[in-house]
Amino acid sequence: MFHLFKQKKSFLSERLPLLRGKVIENAPLAKMTWINVGGNAELLFEPADEHDLACLISQHLNIPITLIGAGSNLIIRDGGIPGIVVHLGKNFATCTVEGDTLSCGSSLLLIELSKIAQKAGLSGFEFLSGIPGSVGGAIRMNAGAYKKEMKDILQSIRLINSNGQIQTIPIDEEFFRYRETLLPKDWIFLGATFKGTPSDPEEIQKTMCSYKEQREKNQPFGVKTCGSTFKNPEGLQAWRLIEKAHCRGLKIGGAQVSEKHCNFLINTGKATSSDIEALGEEIRKRVFKECGINLEWEVKRIGIPRLKEGESC
Numbered sequence: 553m554f555h556l557f558k559q560k561k562s563f564l565s566e567r568l569p570l571l572r573g574k575v576i577e578n579a580p581l582a583k584m585t586w587i588n589v590g591g592n593a594e595l596l597f598e599p600a601d602e603h604d605l606a607c608l609i610s611q612h613l614n615i616p617i618t619l620i621g622a623g624s625n626l627i628i629r630d631g632g633i634p635g636i637v638v639h640l641g642k643n644f645a646t647c648t649v650e651g652d653t654l655s656c657g658s659s660l661l662l663i664e665l666s667k668i669a670q671k672a673g674l675s676g677f678e679f680l681s682g683i684p685g686s687v688g689g690a691i692r693m694n695a696g697a698y699k700k701e702m703k704d705i706l707q708s709i710r711l712i713n714s715n716g717q718i719q720t721i722p723i724d725e726e727f728f729r730y731r732e733t734l735l736p737k738d739w740i741f742l743g744a745t746f747k748g749t750p751s752d753p754e755e756i757q758k759t760m761c762s763y764k765e766q767r768e769k770n771q772p773f774g775v776k777t778c779g780s781t782f783k784n785p786e787g788l789q790a791w792r793l794i795e796k797a798h799c800r801g802l803k804i805g806g807a808q809v810s811e812k813h814c815n816f817l818i819n820t821g822k823a824t825s826s827d828i829e830a831l832g833e834e835i836r837k838r839v840f841k842e843c844g845i846n847l848e849w850e851v852k853r854i855g856i857p858r859l860k861e862g863e864s865c
């Protein structure tokens with residue numbers, strides 16, 4: 553696959569308009585994800601600002617564009633990602649507080665957002681304090697914990713649509729479902745405003761600490777993982793089904809089902825994306841056989857599998 557990217561590389565770069573941000577060909581992506589697996593981006597683009605990004609999108613280049621946030625809910629396949637991978641860098645990690653409203657850029661980490669809200673004496677953001685994603689990725693996933701979701705605190709989203717137009721839209725509950733948004737897949741979220749509830753910063757801190765304790769007790773820490781692999785089926789818990797299907801600790805290659813929380817898959821060191829994906833599919837097969845339930849992937853799997861010798865795409 554790298555060979556294929558190399559052949560195409562100058563061709564793809566040549567088609568780009570003049571951009572001010574960082575453009576890297578054949579860029580390694582594994583280290584940009586929490587689970588640390590996967591191939592390269594044919595071309596990685598970190599826009600200088602939203603107008604730089606709009607400049608690219610408005611060209612209608614007919615090249616696939618893939619967004620990567622903090623990479624905490626992503627398995628990038630071993631053959632990498634063809635086309636352009638967009639990563640919003642530090643320039644998009646802004647945050648301002650005005651009264652009970654926080655306005656943030658998309659690459660701001662949720663952990664930072666919850667700290668800023670705590671210091672400003674605004675509650676409602678505590679549930680984000682242990683989720684390692686960015687604002688943009690969390691909007692796409694409607695991330696949540698402790699019975700709260702992004703949709704509960706979002707006021708508006710600033711985005712670039714598929715024509716490269718920048719717009720701000722108010723939030724409607726109907727845009728969101730459990731761990732997904734129904735907003736067009738090709739919209740790129742640039743930032744968002746959130747509303748908090750004025751509260752005592754110490755009380756907010758206490759809640760955040762109790763959430764941290766709960767996570768440390770129930771989830772594996774300091775490991776390479778994507779968090780919960782499968783969505784909870786209506787009224788059920790994925791981890792209970794996985795346990796019932798005797799998958800706790802199950803291994804394929806360098807991938808393992810966490811002993812501590814069996815909805816977490818772990819890269820024990822040398823896992824490939826195919827190990828992780830094969831382990832996930834094995835779990836789905838066993839859970840279906842044991843419980844008659846089809847588990848749905850929560851983690852996004854993107855890119856293409858590594859090509860075997862002699863194969864072409």
Ligand SMILES: Cc1cc2nc3c(=O)[nH]c(=O)nc-3n(C[C@H](O)[C@H](O)[C@H](O)COP(=O)(O)OP(=O)(O)OC[C@H]3O[C@@H](n4cnc5c(N)ncnc54)[C@H](O)[C@@H]3O)c2cc1C
Nearest residue numbers: 621622623624625685686688689690692695696741778779
């Ligand atoms: C240890 C651990 C614990 C976790 N705990 C939780 C939890 O409690 N609750 C929970 O909901 N999740 C949890 N997660 C999963 C993950 O943190 C969330 O899904 C998070 O919202 C993903 O954000 P991200 O920036 O990492 O997105 P990524 O993983 O980079 O991307 C996720 C999706 O969002 C899209 N995307 C990213 N940025 C943008 C953008 N700017 N515009 C448009 N689309 C974009 C990507 O294309 C992809 O489809 C956990 C993960 C880990 C590793």
